[in-house]
Amino acid sequence: MPFKKLHPRLLESLELQSIETPTPFEKRSIPVIKSGANVFCFAADGSGKTTTLILTTLQKLKGEAVGNAPRAVVLVENKEKVLALYDAFLKFTKYNTLRVYASYEQLHIDIQKSEIYMGIDILITTPKTLQNLFLTNGVSISELKICSIDDADFLSKKSDTTSMIVMAESIKKCQFVIYAQKSHPQLKRLENHFMEHSKLVQQ
Template identity: 65%
Template structure:
């Protein structure tokens, strides 16, 4: 049972939400993601991908604050999704002191740089904004452990794809986890760049 092997803080939160039994996708994916492998996770809507992303990120960071640089980055399609995911993370993070930050085009880039510099554990951002932050040296990736991509279908758009390729060149070794409903050939190409030796989980 994947939930039984998660951090006690996470288990406590799951119990309070009455989430007891993992979905089929969660049973398959959580142990593989916890192993540290690069993973393509493909599953239909409602299979528990977002919850898996949150749980495995919190697990990777051991639910504790360390340093000031982001240790997990999550790439999302747009501002609405960034804020939605921020709220979802904040709900789980109530049981610990992890610092979650949502970054998007509607915030002034210099303000974002300053706020991230103060200290962030989990950075949620859109491709365009994250790439701009990287170009301005606004994100320190020296402590980065995990890079996840939420609902990755948006990466078939050339601008988002190019932004991610640029971002990946600035990231040293870390674990990549990509979530999507289907495996698009354009997404599979990442295997040749930053998702080496990746596993594919399908549910």
Template identity: 65%
Template sequence: MPFKKLNPEIKEKLEKFEIITPTPFQTKSIPVIKSGANVYCSAPKGSGKTTTLILTTLQKLKFEPLGDAPRAVVLVENKEKALEMFEAFEKYTQHKEIRVYVGYEELHIDIQKSEIFMGVDILISTPKTLNKLFLTNGVSSSQLKILSVDDAEFLAQKSNYTAIMAVTQTIKRCQYVLYTEKIHPMLKRFEAHFMEFAKKVEVS
């Protein structure tokens, strides 16, 4: 059972939320993501993709703060999705020391830079905003361990596609996990770039 092999603090949170049995998608995906491979995860809405993203991110960071630079990045389409993801993370990280920060295009880049400078473990952002942060030295990618993309279909849009390509060229080494309902042909192109040797977890 995937939940049994997670960090004790994560299991404690799952028990609190009465999440006992993993979904079929979680049973298949969590061990593959924990292995450290790049992964394309596709499953219908309601399969537990967002919870999987949160659990595997916290697992990768051992559910503890460390250093100042983000060790995990979660990319989403827009401000609304960013705030939703932040709230979803907050359920697990409330009253814990691990630091989650949310940024988006409507928030002035200088504000984001100064707040990130104070120290962040998990950064939730959009591809365009993250690219801007990298270009202006507003965030370091040196400690990055995992980059996940929620509902990754939006990366097929030209501006987001360009931004994610620029972002991944800035990152030297990192695990990438893309969550989607269906693997868009445009997303498959990433295999020639940052999604090298990617594994696929598909649940229909």
């Protein structure tokens, strides 16, 4: 069964990449995320978590650039994962106007601030870098619509979880989606903060 009820530009991107049929995980998770609920998504590697993240993020932003402040943030563990996910997003955004920005600790903070100031739609970064940008007025989170955490198993490190909780307290009216292979105590901790009343999709 093909992908359904996605933005026409996303369907075109899928067709150009010869992606015709969703995986079982994609089929189950995409409608739940599109509903606007906060969601925990647990599935093994190779199940389609990253494709789900990309498609639902682009769907939320309706495939077009708006304003200057990011409307989507994607958090990952480190620079390598930032750059890998950035490349994955570009496969879907090169035929639309959405602006994706890769941000990581090794890139000088002043360079990041000046480039973000020029206007972006999707910010891919790490929890620590996002917190530094926010605390130095390098990024506005007032327009955020969706915040996703990819391969969130790294949040087993307490420092990253704490950074995430501090940031989430400053974000209002934003959907949170967390992707991981399985749950662990630090992820359960998030239920007491910004993941209350969340839904669960498990493969």
